[in-house]
Amino acid sequence: LQKNVLLFPMTPNSSYQAISFAYGKARILDQRELPLKEKYLELSHPREVIAAIKSLAIRGAPLLGLAGLTALHLAAVQSNEKNEFHAYVKDIIHARPTAVQLSLIVRAQYDRCCNFSLKEQASLYYEAALDYEKQMLHESEAIAIHGQTLLKQHSKLLTHCNTGPLAMGGWGTALGIIIYGALMLRRNYEVFYTETRPLQQGLRLTSFELHKHQIPATCIVDSAAAYLMSKGMIDAVITGADRIAQNGDTANKIGTYSLALASHAHSIPFYIAAPWSTFDPASISGETFTIEYRDAIEVLRPYSLEQEKARNNSKVLNPAFDITPGKLITAFITERGVDRPPFHF
Amino acid sequence: LQKNVLLFPMTPNSSYQAISFAYGKARILDQRELPLKEKYLELSHPREVIAAIKSLAIRGAPLLGLAGLTALHLAAVQSNEKNEFHAYVKDIIHARPTAVQLSLIVRAQYDRCCNFSLKEQASLYYEAALDYEKQMLHESEAIAIHGQTLLKQHSKLLTHCNTGPLAMGGWGTALGIIIYGALMLRRNYEVFYTETRPLQQGLRLTSFELHKHQIPATCIVDSAAAYLMSKGMIDAVITGADRIAQNGDTANKIGTYSLALASHAHSIPFYIAAPWSTFDPASISGETFTIEYRDAIEVLRPYSLEQEKARNNSKVLNPAFDITPGKLITAFITERGVDRPPFHF
Numbered sequence: 058l059q060k061n062v063l064l065f066p067m068t069p070n071s072s073y074q075a076i077s078f079a080y081g082k083a084r085i086l087d088q089r090e091l092p093l094k095e096k097y098l099e100l101s102h103p104r105e106v107i108a109a110i111k112s113l114a115i116r117g118a119p120l121l122g123l124a125g126l127t128a129l130h131l132a133a134v135q136s137n138e139k140n141e142f143h144a145y146v147k148d149i150i151h152a153r154p155t156a157v158q159l160s161l162i163v164r165a166q167y168d169r170c171c172n173f174s175l176k177e178q179a180s181l182y183y184e185a186a187l188d189y190e191k192q193m194l195h196e197s198e199a200i201a202i203h204g205q206t207l208l209k210q211h212s213k214l215l216t217h218c219n220t221g222p223l224a225m226g227g228w229g230t231a232l233g234i235i236i237y238g239a240l241m242l243r244r245n246y247e248v249f250y251t252e253t254r255p256l257q258q259g260l261r262l263t264s265f266e267l268h269k270h271q272i273p274a275t276c277i278v279d280s281a282a283a284y285l286m287s288k289g290m291i292d293a294v295i296t297g298a299d300r301i302a303q304n305g306d307t308a309n310k311i312g313t314y315s316l317a318l319a320s321h322a323h324s325i326p327f328y329i330a331a332p333w334s335t336f337d338p339a340s341i342s343g344e345t346f347t348i349e350y351r352d353a354i355e356v357l358r359p360y361s362l363e364q365e366k367a368r369n370n371s372k373v374l375n376p377a378f379d380i381t382p383g384k385l386i387t388a389f390i391t392e393r394g395v396d397r398p399p400f401h402f
Numbered sequence: 403l404q405k406n407v408l409l410f411p412m413t414p415n416s417s418y419q420a421i422s423f424a425y426g427k428a429r430i431l432d433q434r435e436l437p438l439k440e441k442y443l444e445l446s447h448p449r450e451v452i453a454a455i456k457s458l459a460i461r462g463a464p465l466l467g468l469a470g471l472t473a474l475h476l477a478a479v480q481s482n483e484k485n486e487f488h489a490y491v492k493d494i495i496h497a498r499p500t501a502v503q504l505s506l507i508v509r510a511q512y513d514r515c516c517n518f519s520l521k522e523q524a525s526l527y528y529e530a531a532l533d534y535e536k537q538m539l540h541e542s543e544a545i546a547i548h549g550q551t552l553l554k555q556h557s558k559l560l561t562h563c564n565t566g567p568l569a570m571g572g573w574g575t576a577l578g579i580i581i582y583g584a585l586m587l588r589r590n591y592e593v594f595y596t597e598t599r600p601l602q603q604g605l606r607l608t609s610f611e612l613h614k615h616q617i618p619a620t621c622i623v624d625s626a627a628a629y630l631m632s633k634g635m636i637d638a639v640i641t642g643a644d645r646i647a648q649n650g651d652t653a654n655k656i657g658t659y660s661l662a663l664a665s666h667a668h669s670i671p672f673y674i675a676a677p678w679s680t681f682d683p684a685s686i687s688g689e690t691f692t693i694e695y696r697d698a699i700e701v702l703r704p705y706s707l708e709q710e711k712a713r714n715n716s717k718v719l720n721p722a723f724d725i726t727p728g729k730l731i732t733a734f735i736t737e738r739g740v741d742r743p744p745f746h747f
Contacts, residue, residue: 249719251625252599252701253625254597254599254623254624254625255623260701260702273717274717275717275718275719276701276717276718276719277701277718277719277720278599278600278624278656278657278701278720279599279623279624279625279657280596280598280599280624280625280656280657280660281656281657281719281720281721281724282660283659283660283663283724284656284659284693284721284724284725285719287659287724287725311623311625311626311629312623312624312625312626314628314629314632315625315627315628315660315663315664318628318660318663318664318667319660319663321667322663322666348629356597356605356621356622356623357605372618372619372620372621373620373621373622374594374620374621374622374626374630375622375623375626376626376629379626379628379629379632380629380632
C-alpha cells in the first residue's frame with residue numbers, strides 16, 4: 058500500500074473543526090446548523106457542553122469521548138465544591154446513553170483522578186483531553202489506511218449517517234476511509250450516502266464533508282439502498298459504530314441494521330470502521346446495549362415547521378440506534394487492522 | 403368471519419374523497435397539501451388532471467386508473483379533433499410509468515372506443531370511469547375482508563406509504579384491511595406505519611387517514627422497521643403494490659423491498675394487498691418493470707426550503723419504486739382471495 062501513497066501527503070480539510078479547546082474554554086462547530094451555516098459555539102461552562110452533546114450540536118461516538126473530557130475539564134474548572142462537580146460528571150456520563158466512548162472514557166478518567174483537588178483534576182482532565190485528541194488523529198489515520206486494503210480503485214461504496222472529521226477527529230472512521238482513499242491514493246470511489254432520517258446527518262453533514270473535500274457523491278433516501286444493491290450499484294457498505302460487543306454485535310445509527318440485512322441478501326461486504334475505544338469489553342452481546350430513544354419532534358419537524366401542527370395525529374417512536382448482529386458484519390476496521398470476532402481485548 | 407361482522411356495517415369515513423367527477427368535471431383532493439390543508443382542485447381540462455397525476459396531487463396505483471379514465475373523458479370532451487385528443491391520451495398513459503392501472507386501463511378503454519366520434523368517446527369514457535369507480539369499491543371491500551383471515555385481534559402490523567381510501571376508492575388496499583378490521587370487526591390492531599421518504603406519504607397521508615378513522619397508530623422512520631422487528635414488535639407487514647408480475651415480483655413504493663428483506667430475516671409474514679388490476683399479465687418477472695425516477699428536489703426540499711441552497715453539494719438519485727422478488731412475499735391479498743404465484747390470469 059505504501060508505494061501508492063502520495064509523496065506529499067495531504068491532511069483532511071482543516072477549514073472546519075468539530076471541536077477545539079483551550080484551558081477553561083471549548084469551541085464547538087454547531088452541527089445542527091450545517092450545511093447552511095458554519096456557526097461556532099464558544100463555551101466555558103460544563104452545562105453548555107452537556108447541552109451541546111444532548112442536542113447533537115456535537116456528535117459522533119469517538120468525538121463524544123473528547124467532548125465528554127472537555128466537559129469534565131470545564132466541570133472541574135467551574136465547580137466550587139465536589140458535590141457540584143459530581144452532579145456534572147453524572148450528567149456528562151448519561152448525556153448520550155448508546156455512544157460508548159462518552160461514558161467509558163469519562164468514567165475512567167474520573168476514577169483515575171477523583172481523589173485529587175478540583176484544581177488538580179481540572180489540569181488532569183485538560184491533559185487527558187489533549188491526549189485523547191492526539192490519539193484520535195493517529196487512530197483515524199490508521200483506520201483510513203487499513204480500510205483501503207478492503208477496497209479498490211473505482212469501488213462503489215455506500216455509507217450511512219456521518220462518520221467523517223465531524224464524528225472523529227482527523228479523518229473520521231467510515232467516511233474517513235473514503236476521504237483518505239480519494240485524497241491520498243487518488244481513488245475514484247463511486248460514493249453513495251444515505252440521507253439518514255430523522256436528523257439527516259447524511260444529507261446535511263456527509264454532503265458537507267464530501268463537498269469540502271471535493272469528492273463527488275450521490276445521496277439516496279435510506280430506504281433506497283436495497284434497490285441500488287439489487288441493481289449492482291454497490292460493491293461494499295461501510296459505516297461507523299457507537300458501541301461494539303464482544304461477539305461483534307454493533308449499535309449504530311438507526312438504519313444500519315437494515316443496510317446490513319440488505320448487504321447480506323446481496324452478498325455485498327458490510328464493514329464497520331471504528332476505533333478500538335468503541336469496543337465494549339463489558340458487553341458479551343448487543344442484548345444489553347441501551348438504545349437511546351429521542352423526541353418525536355425530530356421525525357415531525359424536518360418536513361416543515363407547519364408539520365408540527367399535525368403532530369397530534371401521530372404518535373412517533375424514534376429509536377436513534379439499532380443493533381446489527383455481529384454475524385452480518387464482514388469485518389471490523391480498527392486502528393489495529395482488519396479484525397473479526399472473537400476479539401482480543 | 404361473517405358472524406363477527408357488525409350488524410350495522412360502517413363505511414369508511416366519507417368526510418374526504420380523493421376524486422369525484424361529473425360529466426366534464428373532476429374534483430381532486432390535493433394530497434400534496436395533506437394533512438395540513440384539505441384543499442380540493444376543481445378541474446375540467448385534461449392537462450390539469452395530467453398535471454395533478456404527475457405532481458402526486460392524486461396518487462395510489464388503483465386510484466390512478468380512475469384518474470386516468472377521468473382525464474381520458476375530459477380529453478375527449480375538450481379536444482377539437484382527434485390528433486389533439488391522441489396527444490392527450492399519450493400524455494395520460496405516460497404520466498406515471500410504474501403504476502400499472504394508469505397505462506393498462508386507459509389504453510384498453512382507448513382501444514375499445516377510439517373508432518367512435520369524440521363526442522361518443524366522451525360518453526363512453528365517462529361510463530367507464532363510473533364502472534371503474536364502482537368496481538374499486540367492491541374490490542377494496544373484498545380485499546379488506548380477505549385480509550382479516552391472515553390477521554388476529556391485537557395483531558401488530560406495519561404498513562408502508564399510503565394505501566387507504568386516498569389510494570384506492572372504498573377502503574383502500576393494505577391500509578384498507580387495517581381500517582376495515584378496526585371499524586368492522588373491532589380489532590385493536592397495533593398499527594405502525596413508516597414515514598415513507600421522500601414524500602412522506604406515511605407521515606402525511608396514512609396519519610391523516612388513521613386519524614380520520616380514529617385508529618391509534620405509531621409512526622417510525624423507514625429505516626427503523628428492522629429494529630422493531632428484531633424486538634418482536636411486528637407480527638406482519640402489509641403494503642400495497644404498483645405492478646405485480648406473473649412470478650409475484652412486485653413494484654411498490656421505494657423501501658418496500660427493504661421491509662420484505664427484513665421481514666424474511668425475522669420470519670415475519672410479508673403481505674401485498676392489491677386488486678387484480680395491479681397484476682400485469684405481460685410481465686413474466688419484475689425485470690422488465692420501468693422504475694420511475696423523480697426529481698432530486700423531493701429529497702432535498704422537505705428538510706427546509708433553505709436546504710435547497712445546499713443542493714449543489716448533493717447529487718441525488720431518487721427512484722420512486724423498488725422491486726420486491728415474489729419469493730419474499732408470503733401471500734397476495736386480492737378481491738379474489740389470498741393467492742400465491744403462479745397466478746391464474
